[in-house]
Amino acid sequence: MTDQLVRSRSSMPAEIxxxxxxxxxxxxxxxxxxxxxxxxxxxxxxEILKTPPITPVPRAPADVLxxxxxxxxxxxxxxxxxxxxxxxxxxxARARVLLVDSGVELLGLLVDAVQQVHRLNPxxxxxxxxxxxxxxxxxxxxxxxxxxxMAERDATSTEELLILLDPAxxxxxxx
Amino acid sequence: MSEGDAREEFLAEAQEIIEGLSRDLLLLDQxxxxxxxxxxxxxxxxxxxxxxxxxAGMFGYHQLGAVTHALEDLLDDLRLGRVSLTQNVLDVLFxxxxxxxxxxxxxxxxxxxxxxxxxxxxxxxxAPAPLARETLEDYALDSSVLSVLTEYEEHRLRxxxxxxxxxxxLLVRFSLATIDSSLEELKTRAKPLxxxxxxxxxxxxxxxxxxxxxxxxxxxxxxxxxRSALGSQGEQLSEVRRHTTAPSQLPPAPxxxxxxSVPSRPTSAPPPGPPIASERPHAPTSAPGPxxxxxxxxxxxxxPGDPLSLRSVASTVRVDIRKLDHLxxxxxxxxxxxxxxxxxxxxxxxHADEREITRELHRVGRTxxxxxxxxxxxxxxxxxxxxxxxxxxLARIIRQVAREHEKEVQLVVTGAETEVDKLIVEELSDxxxxxxxxxxxHGIESPKMRELGGKPALGTLALNAYPKGSHVVIEIExxxxxxSIERLVETAVxxxxxxxxxxxxxxxEEVLALIFLPGFTTRSAITDISGRGVGMDVxxxxxxxxxxxxxxxxxxxxxxxLTITLPVTLAIISALLVRVAGRPFAIPITAVxxxxxxxxxxxxxxxxxxxxxxxxxxxxxxxxxxLFGLGTPNRxxxxxxxxxxxxxxRLGLVVDELEGQQDIVIKALGxxxxxxxxxxxxxxxxxxxxxxxxxAAGLLEELLATTEWRRAGDARLAEGVRHD
Numbered sequence: 070m071t072d073q074l075v076r077s078r079s080s081m082p083a084e085i086x087x088x089x090x091x092x093x094x095x096x097x098x099x100x101x102x103x104x105x106x107x108x109x110x111x112x113x114x115x116e117i118l119k120t121p122p123i124t125p126v127p128r129a130p131a132d133v134l135x136x137x138x139x140x141x142x143x144x145x146x147x148x149x150x151x152x153x154x155x156x157x158x159x160x161x162a163r164a165r166v167l168l169v170d171s172g173v174e175l176l177g178l179l180v181d182a183v184q185q186v187h188r189l190n191p192x193x194x195x196x197x198x199x200x201x202x203x204x205x206x207x208x209x210x211x212x213x214x215x216x217x218x219m220a221e222r223d224a225t226s227t228e229e230l231l232i233l234l235d236p237a238x239x240x241x242x243x244x
Numbered sequence: 245m246s247e248g249d250a251r252e253e254f255l256a257e258a259q260e261i262i263e264g265l266s267r268d269l270l271l272l273d274q275x276x277x278x279x280x281x282x283x284x285x286x287x288x289x290x291x292x293x294x295x296x297x298x299x300a301g302m303f304g305y306h307q308l309g310a311v312t313h314a315l316e317d318l319l320d321d322l323r324l325g326r327v328s329l330t331q332n333v334l335d336v337l338f339x340x341x342x343x344x345x346x347x348x349x350x351x352x353x354x355x356x357x358x359x360x361x362x363x364x365x366x367x368x369x370x371a372p373a374p375l376a377r378e379t380l381e382d383y384a385l386d387s388s389v390l391s392v393l394t395e396y397e398e399h400r401l402r403x404x405x406x407x408x409x410x411x412x413x414l415l416v417r418f419s420l421a422t423i424d425s426s427l428e429e430l431k432t433r434a435k436p437l438x439x440x441x442x443x444x445x446x447x448x449x450x451x452x453x454x455x456x457x458x459x460x461x462x463x464x465x466x467x468x469x470x471r472s473a474l475g476s477q478g479e480q481l482s483e484v485r486r487h488t489t490a491p492s493q494l495p496p497a498p499x500x501x502x503x504x505s506v507p508s509r510p511t512s513a514p515p516p517g518p519p520i521a522s523e524r525p526h527a528p529t530s531a532p533g534p535x536x537x538x539x540x541x542x543x544x545x546x547x548p549g550d551p552l553s554l555r556s557v558a559s560t561v562r563v564d565i566r567k568l569d570h571l572x573x574x575x576x577x578x579x580x581x582x583x584x585x586x587x588x589x590x591x592x593x594x595h596a597d598e599r600e601i602t603r604e605l606h607r608v609g610r611t612x613x614x615x616x617x618x619x620x621x622x623x624x625x626x627x628x629x630x631x632x633x634x635x636x637x638l639a640r641i642i643r644q645v646a647r648e649h650e651k652e653v654q655l656v657v658t659g660a661e662t663e664v665d666k667l668i669v670e671e672l673s674d675x676x677x678x679x680x681x682x683x684x685x686h687g688i689e690s691p692k693m694r695e696l697g698g699k700p701a702l703g704t705l706a707l708n709a710y711p712k713g714s715h716v717v718i719e720i721e722x723x724x725x726x727x728s729i730e731r732l733v734e735t736a737v738x739x740x741x742x743x744x745x746x747x748x749x750x751x752x753e754e755v756l757a758l759i760f761l762p763g764f765t766t767r768s769a770i771t772d773i774s775g776r777g778v779g780m781d782v783x784x785x786x787x788x789x790x791x792x793x794x795x796x797x798x799x800x801x802x803x804x805x806l807t808i809t810l811p812v813t814l815a816i817i818s819a820l821l822v823r824v825a826g827r828p829f830a831i832p833i834t835a836v837x838x839x840x841x842x843x844x845x846x847x848x849x850x851x852x853x854x855x856x857x858x859x860x861x862x863x864x865x866x867x868x869x870x871l872f873g874l875g876t877p878n879r880x881x882x883x884x885x886x887x888x889x890x891x892x893x894r895l896g897l898v899v900d901e902l903e904g905q906q907d908i909v910i911k912a913l914g915x916x917x918x919x920x921x922x923x924x925x926x927x928x929x930x931x932x933x934x935x936x937x938x939x940a941a942g943l944l945e946e947l948l949a950t951t952e953w954r955r956a957g958d959a960r961l962a963e964g965v966r967h968d
Contacts, residue, residue, distance in 0.1 A: 122933065122934075124827070124926070124933075124934040124936065125827070126917060126920055126936060127871075127872030127873055127874065127920075127922070127936075128873070128920050128921060128922065129917055129920045133916065133917065136913065136914075136926055136936075138926075138928045138932070138934050141573050141576060141911070143911045143912065143913060143925070143926045143928075143934065145913070145916045145917055147916075171916075173915045173916075174914040174915050174916065176914070176916065
């Protein structure tokens with residue numbers, strides 16, 4: 070597993086490498102999946118769509134929900150829950166599709182609900198070795214928005230954790 | 245124009261020139277083999293290379309510029325007869341075209357272009373040919389004429405004399421106002437019988453309105469024949485006779501001694517444009533823009549004839565296919581707007597007091613619809629290109645491969661004008677190239693073998709194209725050795741694809757189709773062009789990706805014929821919309837023969853497969869709900885069979901509902917879905933509905949293959965079925 074972690078670190082965008090990180094501030098968009106909060110770099114997200122009717126594609130890989138038309142362009146939508154090996158649940162009214170560029174094509178990622186944009190200071194990002202297993206491939210670290218303020222007030226108990234995902238790794242295995 | 249655009253423009257133009265060169269070289273090759281001498285073609289090639297050099301210089305393609313420069317020298321020598329045309333020279337010319345192509349595409353996989361080796365190859369063939377010893381002084385030619393002949397004209401004059409062609413002198417008077425058209429007429433009339441070497445204003449001079457010309461012609465025809473061909477213009481035609489005594493007052497022919505020492509720079513010889521009128525009547529007469537310093541001067545001098553103009557002559561534009569794709573998308577969006585408008589109109593119709601405006605809207609809607617379909621047809625038409633584009637490229641390969649393998653092959657092409665969508669043409673060149681290499685390498689025998697077998701030494705490879713409904717059929721046929729059923733079976737058994745007993749059961753056609761299996765080759769020796777066992781399966785995959793089908797017929801001993809059936813366009817198609825388990829799917833109408841109501845009692849089972857009998861033939865059925873895993877197991881009250889057919893294959897797709905026919909714009913599925921079988925794309929139906937478009941060719945392959953190849957146990961195909 071450590072091997073995988075090392076590998077996923079090596080594929081991280083340069084700006085969150087610890088040695089380069091100190092001065093950079095990152096904006097991330099947080100969203101929920103199965104009661105946990107995840108986040109993707111804001112610049113990787115092209116658009117947030119209200120979930121349109123999705124046309125399933127027979128015989129497609131299991132984590133492919135289907136296709137939608139985004140202004141005339143056929144776009145594949147993945148179920149991010151399945152991708153991250155979380156339990157599948159029918160989409161609620163709060164569900165959204167995040168349009169993310171995989172480098173090859175625009176892909177839609179279905180999430181349970183979109184929360185907000187966080188600005189993370191370097192000291193609010195912790196390169197994680199807490200996660201392991203399959204998830205480790207996709208996770209670059211843990212964000213603790215407001216960690217600074219919390220520390221001042223000594224109120225660590227209510228701290229919010231963001232699981233920071235690496236969009237490149239997330240979309241790479243889509244074949 | 246941005247730099248990128250300029251580069252694109254350059255690449256497109258260079259590509260066009262190279263294709264032209266390739267065509268001309270093939271003609272030249274043919275002429276040479278038939279023992280003909282075609283100066284016009286050499287000039288054409290020279291001009292092409294010259295133009296290429298010019299634009300390569302402008303766009304900073306220095307390597308390309310260097311190759312063109314070297315080649316141009318060689319061509320100039322050919323033009324002027326310093327080097328004579330041989331197969332070796334042709335090889336060097338063909339190699340030049342290959343090098344251009346490689347330099348342009350900068351193919352990282354290809355071997356790098358070895359410019360030094362190529363320059364050496366050019367030098368080798370460029371050794372000067374022996375000079376003509378026949379002197380011009382023997383002829384009663386006016387010294388004033390001889391002294392102004394260009395080097396090229398003099399060369400043509402000498403060649404004609406050497407070949408014993410009679411020279412004629414023609415005096416004509418043209419009105420200055422109509423000289424261009426009169427000259428054209430003269431050329432047209434003379435062309436079948438004679439070569440016009442030069443024409444010059446005659447010493448006598450014309451009146452104010454007229455000009456007298458002295459025309460020097462070479463012809464094998466008699467004076468009388470030539471005169472009658474020239475009609476009213478031929479009145480003052482006379483033969484140029486040989487002197488019996490060489491008159492000493494004639495100056496020596498101007499450039500003979502100089503020939504060997506003339507630096508072989510292209511600028512030393514002006515192009516063969518006649519000094520007075522344009523060779524190409526529609527060529528722009530303005531001076532061309534300078535190309536580079538070296539060429540600017542001679543070009544300006546030649547401006548009136550200007551065959552080297554950089555300015556495009558044709559009133560055409562080149563368009564990036566992606567722009568057309570974009571336009572097609574817009575048309576698709578407009579079609580959606582149209583149906584939205586239709587819905588609004590329906591709503592409006594409910595209100596009795598809006599009747600007037602409803603009618604108005606209906607009328608406007610109809611006009612909109614008509615123009616929209618015109619627009620759609622127009623864009624489709626623009627995308628169409630003749631198959632000749634890809635055939636020309638193949639002709640070059642055929643010559644090269646045949647030379648490499650010491651086989652004699654002639655290419656016979658029919659239907660090169662058949663038009664297909666540009667994208668399809670692009671995608672076709674690789675598969676066709678492979679088929680043709682196979683045909684030459686494995687199919688056509690060596691000349692000796694052919695003669696032993698009672699065939700002409702010269703093998704024939706035929707490329708035939710013709711439209712068939714909304715499809716195009718391309719046949720590649722050779723008169724070579726054909727395939728041996730026994731050997732194919734033997735190979736299949738040896739490779740463990742099937743047992744002997746199983747092989748016995750296959751029909752000949754099924755055996756032949758074995759060559760499309762991955763890794764199948766009967767060749768024991770691997771040659772550099774084929775026999776690696778990759779190929780025919782890739783060919784088949786590529787063809788099916790285009791929605792096409794490939795079939796094979798072969799007679800052992802007399803040849804092989806591959807038949808490719810392809811849709812004309814992929815961009816917009818008519819489709820039958822159906823529903824399966826409540827979901828919409830589109831089936832391209834070109835693949836649909838008919839749709840019939842499925843009566844459950846009609847269904848029979850043959851070898852565990854459902855079939856029905858339609859018009860006295862057995863039709864295998866495929867229930868799409870089962871195939872796609874959408875099954876609601878209770879056999880519902882009513883369903884339909886859509887009879888799909890391509891080439892000679894037929895399959896009945898069972899669907900729940902027929903929704904009707906509609907023009908759809910097919911959009912590609914993302915890369916993430918490229919491995920999902922059965923769909924060629926998706927289409928937007930409006931109202932946020934997206935329907936998958938069935939890949940009829942793929943489904944036919946997949947589903948029929950499972951019965952045909954069940955015994956063959958091919959892993960790839962078996963995998964295809966296991967999906968459901």
